[in-house]
Amino acid sequence: MKKEKIPQPTIERLPIYYRSLLQMQEEGIKTVSSEDLGARIGINSAQIRKDLTYFGEFGRRGIGYEVEGLIEHIVRILGVEKERKMILVGVGHLGTALIRYKGFTTKNFHMIAAFDSDPDKIDQDVEGIRVHDLKAMEEMVQKEEVDVGVITVPAADAQRVVDALVEAGIKGILNFAPTQVVVPQHVQLRDVDLGVEILRLSYHLTNS
Amino acid sequence: MKKEKIPQPTIERLPIYYRSLLQMQEEGIKTVSSEDLGARIGINSAQIRKDLTYFGEFGRRGIGYEVEGLIEHIVRILGVEKERKMILVGVGHLGTALIRYKGFTTKNFHMIAAFDSDPDKIDQDVEGIRVHDLKAMEEMVQKEEVDVGVITVPAADAQRVVDALVEAGIKGILNFAPTQVVVPQHVQLRDVDLGVEILRLSYHLTNS
Numbered sequence: 159m160k161k162e163k164i165p166q167p168t169i170e171r172l173p174i175y176y177r178s179l180l181q182m183q184e185e186g187i188k189t190v191s192s193e194d195l196g197a198r199i200g201i202n203s204a205q206i207r208k209d210l211t212y213f214g215e216f217g218r219r220g221i222g223y224e225v226e227g228l229i230e231h232i233v234r235i236l237g238v239e240k241e242r243k244m245i246l247v248g249v250g251h252l253g254t255a256l257i258r259y260k261g262f263t264t265k266n267f268h269m270i271a272a273f274d275s276d277p278d279k280i281d282q283d284v285e286g287i288r289v290h291d292l293k294a295m296e297e298m299v300q301k302e303e304v305d306v307g308v309i310t311v312p313a314a315d316a317q318r319v320v321d322a323l324v325e326a327g328i329k330g331i332l333n334f335a336p337t338q339v340v341v342p343q344h345v346q347l348r349d350v351d352l353g354v355e356i357l358r359l360s361y362h363l364t365n366s
Numbered sequence: 367m368k369k370e371k372i373p374q375p376t377i378e379r380l381p382i383y384y385r386s387l388l389q390m391q392e393e394g395i396k397t398v399s400s401e402d403l404g405a406r407i408g409i410n411s412a413q414i415r416k417d418l419t420y421f422g423e424f425g426r427r428g429i430g431y432e433v434e435g436l437i438e439h440i441v442r443i444l445g446v447e448k449e450r451k452m453i454l455v456g457v458g459h460l461g462t463a464l465i466r467y468k469g470f471t472t473k474n475f476h477m478i479a480a481f482d483s484d485p486d487k488i489d490q491d492v493e494g495i496r497v498h499d500l501k502a503m504e505e506m507v508q509k510e511e512v513d514v515g516v517i518t519v520p521a522a523d524a525q526r527v528v529d530a531l532v533e534a535g536i537k538g539i540l541n542f543a544p545t546q547v548v549v550p551q552h553v554q555l556r557d558v559d560l561g562v563e564i565l566r567l568s569y570h571l572t573n574s
Contacts, residue, residue, distance in 0.1 A: 173565035178546060181521075199546050236565050237572025255463040261544055261561035265568065305571065313389075330571050332563065336469055338386060338407050346570040348563055353469035355540065355556055357381035357444050360473065362554040363513065363538050364445025 168209045174199055175206070176232045182225050191222035242267050243304045247319050248311035249274040249289050252334060256308055258285045267306060271298060292319075299326035306330040313337035376417045382407055383414070384440045390433050399430035450475050451512045455527050456519035457482040457497050460542060464516055466493045475514060479506060500527075507534035514538040521545035 178198050182190055192203035192210075207217065210228075213235055217223040233239055244267045246253055256262075257272055274280060275292040282289050290298070298304065307323040309316055309331060316335035323331065330346040333339055336354075341347045386406050390398055400411035400418075415425065418436075421443055425431045441447055452475045454461055464470075465480055482488060483500040490497050498506070506512065515531040517524055517539060524543035531539065538554040541547055544562075549555045 169569055170566060172569065173562040174546070176565060177544065177559070177562065181545065200548070235569065235572075237568045238565070240568075240572065242568070242571070251463040251466045255459040256560070258459045259560060262564055265561060265564050267564055267568070306567065330567050332567055336385065337389065338382070340408070344574070346567055346574060348567045348570075350558065350560070350563055351381075351385070352464070352467060352558070353473060354381040354385065355558055356470055356473055356475055357384060357446070358378060359514065359538050359540055359554055359556045360445045360448075360450070360475070361377055361380065361443065362556075363450070364443075364448065366552070366554060 164212050168212055171201065171205075171209055172232060172236060174201075175209070176229065176236065176238075179225055179229050179232070183229060187225055189222045190225055190228075192217060194222070238265055240266060242306060243302055244269050244306045244308060245295070245299065245304050246272040246287075246308040246310060247274075247292070247295065247323075248309065248315075248335075249276075249279050249284060250310060253308075253310035254284055256310060256334075257287050269308075270302060270304065295319075296322055296326040299323060299328055304328060306332060309333045309335050309339070311335055372420050376420055379409065379413075379417055380440060380444060382409075383417070384437065384444065384446075387433055387437050387440070391437060395433055397430045398433055398436075400425060402430070446473055448474060450514060451510055452477050452514045452516060453503070453507065453512050454480045454495075454516040454518060455482075455500070455503065455531075456517065456523075456543075457484075457487050457492060458518060461516075461518035462492055464518060464542070465495050477516075478510060478512065503527075504530055504534040507531060507536055512536060514540060517541045517543050517547070519543055 178195060192206040196203040196206050213231060215228060215231055244262065246257055246269060249272050257269060262269060269287055272284060272287050272289045273292045273295045274289050279289045280291045307328050309319060311319050313336050316333065316337050316339050320331055320339045320341060324341055324345055328345065331341060333347060333349045336351050386403060400414040404411040404414050421439060423431065423436060423439055452470065454465055454477060457480050465477060470477060477495055480492060480495050480497045481500045481503045482497050487497045488499050515536050517527055519527050521544050524541065524545050524547050528539055528547045528549060532549055532553055536553065539549060541555060541557045544559050
């Protein structure tokens with residue numbers, strides 16, 4: 159697998175294929191054509207066939223793709239079979255909702271602790287996850303070899319928290335703070351800004 | 367402005383420019399070069415200049431772009447100056463966090479009501495927003511001419527809720543349910559699936 163050849167949009171679509179295939183598996187569907195998969199997710203079938211060939215997956219004419227086989231393949235590509243440790247920083251409303259969110263665990267991302275600087279929150283439990291003093295964050299990231307930090311702090315604090323996590327050896331950041339943070343090239347960053355999402359929706363509402 | 371000529375990636379970047387420009391305005395910065403803006407958000411300056419020319423904005427050599435003028439321009443393009451009404455469906459943990467989220471209001475999206483089918487939640491207030499019986503949803507969307515529905519229901523309920531909203535005349539959907547929903551072409555849809563985001567991060571952690 160020559161990863162430098164896989165286009166970014168293909169990588170972005172892979173989790174969407176995975177999500178639909180898991181739903182099909184639950185429904186008891188054994189094989190799927192690129193047309194049926196495409197109809198479910200609103201992507202044309204030629205694109206799906208092209209995307210999957212990057213990973214060496216080829217459907218069989220008249221039969222399509224084996225759902226289970228394709229899932230196993232995508233699990234390996236996405237690295238879902240690997241257990242990863244995660245912490246959350248900033249136990250506000252969104253942080254609390256994310257601690258309670260089950261969709262991380264099903265993808266083998268395990269929340270092991272949360273951090274905040276508010277004395278009222280420190281040493282409390284949220285859904286079985288202990289909230290620690292922010293000061294203890296770097297030590298835990300190093301000691302537990304935490305993979306991913308979920309950032310739900312105010313914009314003004316985000317870069318400082320990210321720098322501390324990077325310093326402590328974090329490998330990835332999922333940033334919900336409404337600001338751009340900077341990470342060195344060896345650290346993976348994904349931004350989820352609800353404000354940006356609503357503005358994109360606003361554009362399409364305005365210009366349609 | 368010929369909107370059919372604006373590429374999708376340019377539209378996706380515009381809210382990110384807007385967010386950075388607002389931060390610069392707060393910092394008292396009056397003018398900005400495409401290089402400085404690019405450095406803040408990790409996009410190369412040539413791309414920024416190209417994106418902005420789609421909207422008729424040209425920086426001046428040696429001076430750059432006027433921050434305030436550029437903000438006003440982007441506000442118009444994104445349609446932020448228009449007041450919009452929003453409802454939320456599914457008052458779980460994530461739904462509650464989104465009701466409390468301030469970033470919608472600052473972009474002129476005003477949450478006017480929430481809906482749930484749980485009798486324990488109905489007629490309660492969350493951050494001043496009344497939770498109504500799901501059965502009353504369609505009537506309110508019609509009567510109040512609600513623009514956007516935020517969906518935070520379980521995956522299994524999502525399409526049914528979306529269909530009811532579409533039937534009632536909703537213009538846009540912000541879908542947080544972890545499933546693909548289908549809308550007619552005249553309705554704008556944005557998906558925010560945290561499970562998909564964590565899988566994208568997983569890919570990059572695995573293949574870097």
